[in-house]
Amino acid sequence: MKKHSGLAIAVKLIFVLSLCIMLYSAFQIFRAPAEARQALQEWEKKREEAPIISQSNDETPLPDGMISPSETKSTSKPIYKKGEIIGEIYLPKLDKRIAILEGTQRPQLKKGAGHDIGSAPPGTLGNSVVAGHRDTVFRGLGTLKKGDLIEVETVGGKFIYSITGSTIVDGDARGVIKQQNSEAVLTLITCYPFTYIGPAPDRYLLSATLLRKEPVSPSGDKG
Template identity: 45%
Template sequence: MRIRGSIRKILLFFSFVLILLGFWFSTTNAYTFIKGYMLFHTGQTKIVKSAEEPSRLHKGNLNREPLYSIRPNKGENIGNLLIPKLNATLPIFHGTDEEELERGVGHFEKSVLPGEQDNSVLSGHRDTVFRKLGEVGKGDKLIVETSAGTFTYKIRHVRIVDKDDRTVIVPKPRATLTVSTCYPFDFIGASPERYILVADLITQKLT
């Protein structure tokens, strides 16, 4: 009888312990659920990313070397612009002041260099280097040769904009070449508009 009594006490003790554990577990889950529900509906939830896990974009650029180790100085020749449609090869100078534009095609200093991701902007006079640019249009190719390599672009869009339109130099999500000159081509005096070629990088051959 004493043995049975001891066994009964042990069973009652374990039953009590199990009841306490079940009560603790259920109330903890309930608290977690209620907290998560409230945070979700009040917009206070946050996704915390491990500091050791870089973003996908960063992972893709970890081993990317810059195309140009040295940035050009103003007035420096940075390469050539080839326009196959016109059988023309034109020198490109860093800068778009009259000093550069008198010598050839000017590269807008605040834009990226040819081949780099973003918008590389070139300009030239309609009565000198770009006097036949109106013959170049959608689907034609533009090739830029620099110290970094040879970059081939395909014209995607032709625009005619006001001379003060600043959308010509806005950043682009991919490697883009924007070529600008005054318009109309036969206009006498200061032209009111600009003829714009927007081209996407399609191939590159690095040096």
């Protein structure tokens, strides 16, 4: 009897623990949109203030290193602080805007997509890597196809990328996403499989190349 009683208690504990994990995960998912909206609002304020700051310091609004394919190559690149909101991603096909923060740790990924500090800054030569959670900001990423557009905006301009393809790699194979590139490319990364319960073992990589650079409109209008 004691053996069966102990087993029943163990089963109940496992059930309660699983329920707590599910409730916590659901809470994080429901809370994420509010934090993501706040991050976007902070970015919009920063974007509006950036030209004013540049003019008052008698500087050009374009940070060093921000280039388009027609511009000369430069090794000088903007330096961002960890946790700083540096821009936004707009996915036209999903009609989704996502704030970009410097760093890919939990605090950054709770608010939006995180720019990998070891990769190229958005809009510069090299591979710019941006990560996001599959169940929040990067929900629906797997529906994007080759040729779909991705817009990345920073205070240096709006950079239009065209998706070239996708691949799936092991979760520990991070070297593949930090490969240097002589062109300006963008890699969006999220956990895979998309419907996996718990920490997913693989990573989904969506690659895109820079088509052109456009100036940032004062109001930030997408249309």
